[in-house]
Amino acid sequence: MEGRKAEFHHDIALLLLLMWVTISECITADSSARVEFLPGFEGALPFDFFSGYISVDEVNEYRLFYYLIKSENNPSKDPLLLWLTGGPGCSGFSGLVIETGPLRIKVEEYNGTLPALRYNPYSWTKVANVIYVDSPIGTGFSYSKSPPDYATSDSKTVKDLHKFLTNWFIEYPEFLSNPLYIAGDSYSGITVPVLTSEIANGIDSGYRPVFNLKGYLVGNPVTDVEFDSQVVPFAHGMGLISDELFEATKISCNGKYAFPKGSQCNLNMQAVHETYGYMLSHYWANNERVQEVLHVKKGTVNEWKRCNYGINFKADVASSVVYHYNLTMRGYSALIYSGDHDSSVPFIGTQAWIRSLEFPIIDDWRAWLVDGQVVGYTRKYTNNLTFATVKGAGHTAPEYKPKECVAMLKRWISNEPL
Known part of the structure; x- marks a missing residue:
């Protein structure tokens, strides 16, 4: 009985704290992090945009940078996606302007002026609120005043992101009840399932606040080197x-x-293997006026890089296959998708590790369509695991086929067949 009373008083205290935060922090977060316009974008932004830092360790001033785009549909009800770009070391901004966000850099010959931005009508923010985060430390605009913080790994990144998300909800408590999905692509095929598992374990052990975790999705995912x-x-x-x-x-x-x-x-x-750089994003993000508008703290990052492959990173999770197995067995939904022209993480390897889970098939290999056209193939397994290819897409799929990918997301989060 005493234990129940203590738990009751704890929950009441947490509720009062969140009510207070909703009244005070929500106002300050909106006013201090809101971005009213973006250099290079013509006219007013047709969506609600916020950016800034969330502290992971205030003693060392260890802060992760984020971009929040509220849903263009119904922000109070639509799902919340935490988007992790791959790398490791690729900025969340890359996801925002190259993959799933509402902005695109106009691809035109660079003439020394600020690159222009345009609106992407096939953004995932059409159906969800999306947080893009610069992770791990040393990525994008994320920084720390303590040099040892820059030595990181898969497992440390996951711990830091869990704390980031906890503190992010303190700034934006109005999203705490929204269905939460952890999402990402490429190398985040390691980070996403491990972080989702960390959050799920926290929920089971009574971690506060309670996230409304529903599942996760990964595209063109690095999973296991052999596969x-x-x-x-x-x-x-x-x-x-x-x-x-x-x-x-x-x-x-x-x-x-x-x-x-x-x-x-x-x-x-x-x-x-051959690669190609995204030069225009480098020129845009390193512009002084751009950084001022985004609320970047001066002197914290010498040069913004779309992908910082020089970070001090240890890959200490060799395979995320077991995390996929455990999460889906626990009832969390999973969407795994692959551009079928991706040679970096070929879909034949992704299919192989999914088969290794030995889940029964409940909806066998078939085409899925957009506007009456075949845009890929899909298969659904027990435990709410869905696999899909995106026809003609490379690494990563939304960069090449944005219309098809937002249709895929909308159907999946609505629990509709692809």
């Missing part, structure tokens, strides 16, 4: 590399592409 390393057979099957290069790489690497061994294997693997 993901199908780039060579995929690229050959798609006609992206010649028969000669495929056979030479297969022989020199002995059919194992995850950890190239030998000089000839390395040379052949380099010939298979």
Whole structure:
């Protein structure tokens, strides 16, 4: 009985705290973090935009930078997505303007002036509130005054993000009751399921405040190096590399592409991989006026990089497969999607690790459509796990097929078949 009384008093105290925060913090958060306009974007913003910092450790001034775009539909009822861009070390801004957000950088020859922005009518904010966060520390505008904080890892990133989200809800308590989904792509295929599991475990153990966690989604996800390393057979099957290069790489690497061994294997693997940078976002985000509008603290980051691959990061989670298994077995919904032209994390490897879960199929392989056209293929398993390909999309899918991907998201979060 005494234990129940103590728990009751604790919950009442928490409720009073949240009521007070709703009255006071909500006003200050809106006023201090709101972005009224963006340099390079013509006219008023057609959505509610907020950006700033959430403290992870105030003693060391360890702060993660975020961008919040409220839903363009019904912010008070629509789901809340925490979006984690991959890398590790890629800024949330990359997700906002290249993948799932309501902004796009106009792709035109750079002439030394500020790159222009345009509106993306197929943003995921059409159906959800989305937080884009610069994580882990050293990514984007996130910073700390303590140098040891910059040594991070998968597991530390997850702990920091859990604390970030807890403190974010203190700033924005009006979203605490919204259905919460953890989302991301590429390397976040590791971070998303591990963070979702961390949150789920907290809920089970009585962590306060209680997040309204419903599930998670990952696109073109890094999951397990052995499953993901199908780039060579995929690229050959798609006609992206010649028969000669495929056979030479297969022989020199002995059919194992995850950890190239030998000089000839390395040379052949380099010939298979090619990359491309997003220069215009670099010029835009490093503009002094832009940083002022976004509420970036001066002197904290010397140079903004879309992807900072120089961060001190240790990959201490070798595989996220077991997290997918445990989360879906516990009733959390999962959407796994892949651009079918992605050679970085080929969908054939993603299909392989999903099959390894050995879940029964309840809706077998079939086409899914948008505007009457086939835009991919999907399969649904027990435990609310859905897999989908996005036809013609690369790494990452929403960058190439925004209209199709927002349709996919809308159907999935509405519990409708794709």
